[in-house]
Structures are given as structure tokens and as C-alpha cells.
Amino acid sequence: MKRIFITVGVLMAITTIHCFSQNLSNTQLEHMRLQSQRKEINLPDILGYKTLKGDFHMHTVFSDGIVWPTLRVDEAWQEGLDAIAITEHIEHRPHREFVKGDHNSPYDIALPRARQLDIILIRSGEITRSMPPGHLIAMFLDDVNALETPDVNDALQAAADQGAFIFWCHPGWKAQQPDTALWMPEHQELFDKGLIHGIEVFNEKEWYPIALDWGLEKDLAILGFSDIHIVTSHYYDLTNGHRPMSLIFAQQRSEEAIKEAMFEGRTVAWFDNKLAGKEEYLRAIFDASVTFIDTGIERRDRKQVKVRNHYAIPFFITDSEGNSVVLPPEREIVVPMKSGTTSFEVTNLFIKGTEHLKVEISL
Ligand SMILES: [Zn+2]
Ligand SMILES: [Zn+2]
Structure with a gap:
């Protein structure tokens, strides 16, 4: 038993000496450094550009x-x-x-x-x-x-x-x-x-x-x-x-x-x-970013529509009745919508100083 303790003690001493002898002059603590990284912004190409x-x-x-x-x-x-x-x-x-x-x-x-x-x-x-x-x-x-x-x-x-x-x-x-x-x-x-x-x-x-x-x-x-x-x-x-x-x-x-x-x-x-x-570019970005898919489910006369925003710009939309919803970037949400044509404004897209992009969706 005593011998084991001695052996363990010697091993620990050797290990300790080895560690210190390796690190005495310069120990690189790489984990402290923040890894520089690029955060891509995922946006659609539009109109052939x-x-x-x-x-x-x-x-x-x-x-x-x-x-x-x-x-x-x-x-x-x-x-x-x-x-x-x-x-x-x-x-x-x-x-x-x-x-x-x-x-x-x-x-x-x-x-x-x-x-x-x-x-x-x-x-x-x-x-x-x-x-x-x-x-x-x-x-x-x-x-x-x-x-x-x-x-x-x-x-x-x-x-x-x-x-x-x-x-x-x-x-x-x-x-x-x-x-x-x-x-x-x-x-x-x-x-x-x-x-x-x-x-x-x-x-x-x-x-x-x-x-x-x-x-x-x-x-x-x-x-x-x-x-x-x-x-x-x-x-x-x-x-x-x-x-x-x-x-x-x-x-x-x-x-x-x-x-x-x-x-x-x-x-x-x-x-x-x-x-x-210009309206044509904002419309092209919106159209390339957002898809509307009818789930086929209806609740209280409203269709449940999957709305997916594929890219990095969120869209804030408000319909003619004043209902607003945010389409978060790179997410899908389910939105209740009326059958037929729905018009709405995308209130974060400015086609004039005081005018938003207007969009119509037919379901
Ligand atoms: Zn200046
Ligand atoms: Zn300047």
C-alpha cells in the first residue's frame, strides 16, 4: 500500500514537473481568444442580378x-x-x-x-x-x-x-x-x-x-x-x-x-x-423572400396559411382591417387569412417617403 502511494506520488511529481517545465516560458491559452467569424446575410438575388x-x-x-x-x-x-x-x-x-x-x-x-x-x-x-x-x-x-x-x-x-x-x-x-x-x-x-x-x-x-x-x-x-x-x-x-x-x-x-x-x-x-x-426592387425582394401556402385548414371562416420568410429581412405586414403581423427572418409562421384576395401593406418597405409597398395575395 505504501509503495503504491509512493509510486502515485512520484508520478504526480513527475507530471507536475513536466507540465511546468513545458509551460514556464510561454503558455498559450488559445481558448481566451475570440474566434473571428463572418456572419452571412442571407438575401435573395432578384431580377437576374x-x-x-x-x-x-x-x-x-x-x-x-x-x-x-x-x-x-x-x-x-x-x-x-x-x-x-x-x-x-x-x-x-x-x-x-x-x-x-x-x-x-x-x-x-x-x-x-x-x-x-x-x-x-x-x-x-x-x-x-x-x-x-x-x-x-x-x-x-x-x-x-x-x-x-x-x-x-x-x-x-x-x-x-x-x-x-x-x-x-x-x-x-x-x-x-x-x-x-x-x-x-x-x-x-x-x-x-x-x-x-x-x-x-x-x-x-x-x-x-x-x-x-x-x-x-x-x-x-x-x-x-x-x-x-x-x-x-x-x-x-x-x-x-x-x-x-x-x-x-x-x-x-x-x-x-x-x-x-x-x-x-x-x-x-x-x-x-x-x-x-424604387418599388420594383422592393417588390422583387418581398416576392423572392415570402411564400404563402394554404394548409387546407379553416377556422372561423379563416384559412390557416403558412407564411415563410426565407431570408434575412423581416417584414411587417398590416391588412386593410388593421391586423398586423411580423414575418420574422428565416422562419415560417401560420397566419389566419380570408378566402379570396387579401391586400396588405408592408410597413417597413418604403416606396416613397410616406408610402409603403402594397401587396395582394389570392387564396
Ligand atoms: Zn459628411
Ligand atoms: Zn462622412
Whole structure:
């Protein structure tokens, strides 16, 4: 018995010595590290196009943001995006004393990381002027430095000379339009010269319904972006929601195809589980996402209908009698419905500033 105790004791001692001798200089506790992972956003392709997810308005330390450009790529990868544009203020660089480089640097720094993670990175910049015309982002640039000019018209022309897609940012931002958001004569002039191709109807956490009406009237690309300056997970609830972004209906997953789609206005804004844009795209997304199947069961003159939402956007529907139901993402629910044709509004899909998509179902 005593010998066994001695043997066990010796074994334990050897094991202990062995463990410690192995770990004395550096023990890697890998389980402490959070495994980085991409959360896919499952959306339907529509009308023969691929549905791409892009955030084309964000900042880093190269203007007034607080993060390094590669972090923007990592965030985009984790959040399931296809494409981003880092859009530094050309005229506002508060960290300039500490951060060297020029207006192309954030793109150049982030590009290798974007290639590694297969995120499409678009060279862009934000022309940052007082109102009018306010702030305008130029995308698909070759050289952002060319946009640093005293006169805003020269900056926009320099962008146009590079074939840029230009959009008006946060048109209802109270710091620049304190009373009522206005499409000013200066914006009309830029539009007439072909220097405005898109408009943000949503920015950061602000929704501008009036800008949706302007954009639809003038056939602009309807856009919504984060304009994030800090870390996205510090600003948005990414567990229960998503960052603001735009959906781009492109011929393929490439920068060229995104550019073509944006100039053709094949975009919708997606923010706070709302979609805003041209009716044909919102209808196509709804139709591709939701199926109605009659179970054949009737209760109190109502058919029991299985309604399945196959994709990531929830739909809030209200019928003509005021009954509302939510179709949660990637779930099926059973809804009692009348026989014949039922009309309802999808109250989180905006086809105008104050108008929702209307849908009819015949059972
Ligand atoms: Zn801005
Ligand atoms: Zn901005």
C-alpha cells in the first residue's frame, strides 16, 4: 500500500514537473481568444442580378474617425458585407499632426487586407463643404488627392473627370439644414451638370423620407450608409440588428459591376430593418423572400396559411382591417387569412417617403 502511494506520488511529481517545465516560458491559452467569424446575410438575388451588400460611407484616423483602415475591412468581413468604401473628409483631417499620408493612404493601407478577405474596396473620398452643397462622396476614383481644391466645383469636376459616381450625403443633417431639408438651386445645378448620381436617404441613425422622394423624382440611386467613425460594434447592436447599408443589384460580384449598377440606380437602402427605394426592387425582394401556402385548414371562416420568410429581412405586414403581423427572418409562421384576395401593406418597405409597398395575395 505504501509503495503504491509512493509510486502515485512520484508520478504526480513527475507530471507536475513536466507540465511546468513545458509551460514556464510561454503558455498559450488559445481558448481566451475570440474566434473571428463572418456572419452571412442571407438575401435573395432578384431580377437576374446578384444582391450585394455595401457600406460606402465610413471614416478612419485619416480624417475624423478613430480606427485604422484595415479594421474597416475586418468589420465588413465579420458583418457579411461584400463591398466598402472608406470615405475620408478631404477638407477635415483633425489627426493630421499625428497621421501622415495623403487622401489615397487609407485605401492603399486597407487594400491588401481587403484582398485577403475578399471584400471589394472602392477608392473614394468625401468632399466636405458647408451648405450648399454640403457633403458629397465621390466613388471609384483613381486619385483622391485630385479632389483637394479650393472651389467645390473644381473638386466635383476632378471627380467627374475620373468617372466618379457622386452622391449627396446626409441631406437632412440638422447641422447643415436646421429647419427643413431643402433641395437647393445649387443641388439642382449640380444635378443638371450630371454631378449628382445618388442620394443618402439614411445616414448613421437618421432617416430622411423627403430625400427618398427627391431621389425617386430625379431617378437617383437610393442609398443608406453608416458614416461610422468609431468601431461598428460600439455603435450598432450587431447581435439583434445590422449596420445601415445599401443593397446593390449587380450583374456580378465585382467593383465594375457595382459601379454599373449604381449609375443605373439599381440600389435600395437598408437600415433598422427598413428598406427604402424604387418599388420594383422592393417588390422583387418581398416576392423572392415570402411564400404563402394554404394548409387546407379553416377556422372561423379563416384559412390557416403558412407564411415563410426565407431570408434575412423581416417584414411587417398590416391588412386593410388593421391586423398586423411580423414575418420574422428565416422562419415560417401560420397566419389566419380570408378566402379570396387579401391586400396588405408592408410597413417597413418604403416606396416613397410616406408610402409603403402594397401587396395582394389570392387564396
Ligand atoms: Zn459628411
Ligand atoms: Zn462622412
